[in-house]
Amino acid sequence: MASKDSVFASPSMVIIALCTLSFFLEMIPGIGDVYYSIFYFDPIYLVTRPWTLVTYMFLHNGLFHLLFNMLVLYFFGTALERRIGNRQLLAIFFTAGVLSAIGYTFLSQPIFNISPGPMVGASGAIYGVFAALTILEPDIRVYVYFVPMKLKHALVLFALFDFLMVNSSDMIAHTAHLSGLFVGLYMGFRIKKIEENLRPGYIGRW
Template identity: 85%
Template sequence: MEGKNSILASPTMVIIILCTLSFFLEMIPYVGYFYVSAFQFDPNYLVTRPWTLVTYMFLHTSLLHLLFNMLVLYFFGTALETRAGNRQLLAIFFTSGILSAIGYTFLSGPIFNISPGPMIGASGAIYGVFAALTMLEPDVHVYVYFIPMKLKHALVLFALFDFLMAGSSDMIAHTAHLSGLFVGLYMGLRIKKIQENTARSRYIGRW
């Protein structure tokens, strides 16, 4: 019988498990190639393969890519669950991930003069979680490459890096990161206002 503290009670942990299982499928000879081809996001097939707006988030290019993303998701995702709830975490993760792919499709060329190719990875969705948590807990201290700083400063640092590198040829979807970040900021702000209004109503109701 599973209690409230079960791993499966945390959507963050469920996403991590699914991404890990998906990575094992990617590693299977022959099968992995067709698996990635079927579920990666390609802007050229946005209309004909809409499911890839979701499935690409569960694919990763390498073990290091997977480990880094899942480590960041674990810390930020579980913190956001505590601060905003499981449903909000899922809404932010998937909305940010989907709009990251759409932003990558339509912003890469006009703004940064790059042609977007196929994309995989949960980074855009995780940026959304990161940004939403920053709106709710901006002064929480984190370590970025062993350097302590406030969460809001870390977000600015990562956003600046992605903006400056957006036009590079480093094979990283920086426009997807930035799109997810702005979605997360918006959703985090909405949650913060709702929570503040709820708290204010409860306070007034006591009088």
């Protein structure tokens, strides 16, 4: 029986393990291309391939893409699950991930005049985790490219970067990042409000 402190007690670590395993499957000659083609997300096939709203999160386009996402998830995901519990962490991760893909599909063209193409990666889901943690623990100290700052300032910096780069040709789904961020903000505020209502002696205002 696994102990409570094992890696399997942490949903963030399980997601990291699954993404890593998925990346190795992508690398297998003759199998990887088929595996990738089945599970990546393409807005054109949203209705006919609905499972890709979830599966695309476990695919990554290169080792650096995987390492960066998993490193961020390791620090922010484990911190958030300790703060709110495993179930709520999973709810935020998958809700932000799914709605990132939907936001990327329906907001890119009318708002930013971008034609959304195929997409892979857990970035949108991780942005949701990042944003929710920021609402709950805004003053956590983090390092962004070796520069120390509060978590709330880091979130503003990343959000500003994505907004400014949204029309760039860098092959990054910035609208998906921003969609995940807003989902995380909303869910973080909801959790914070519930926690405030549960405090002893709390008096709600009309």
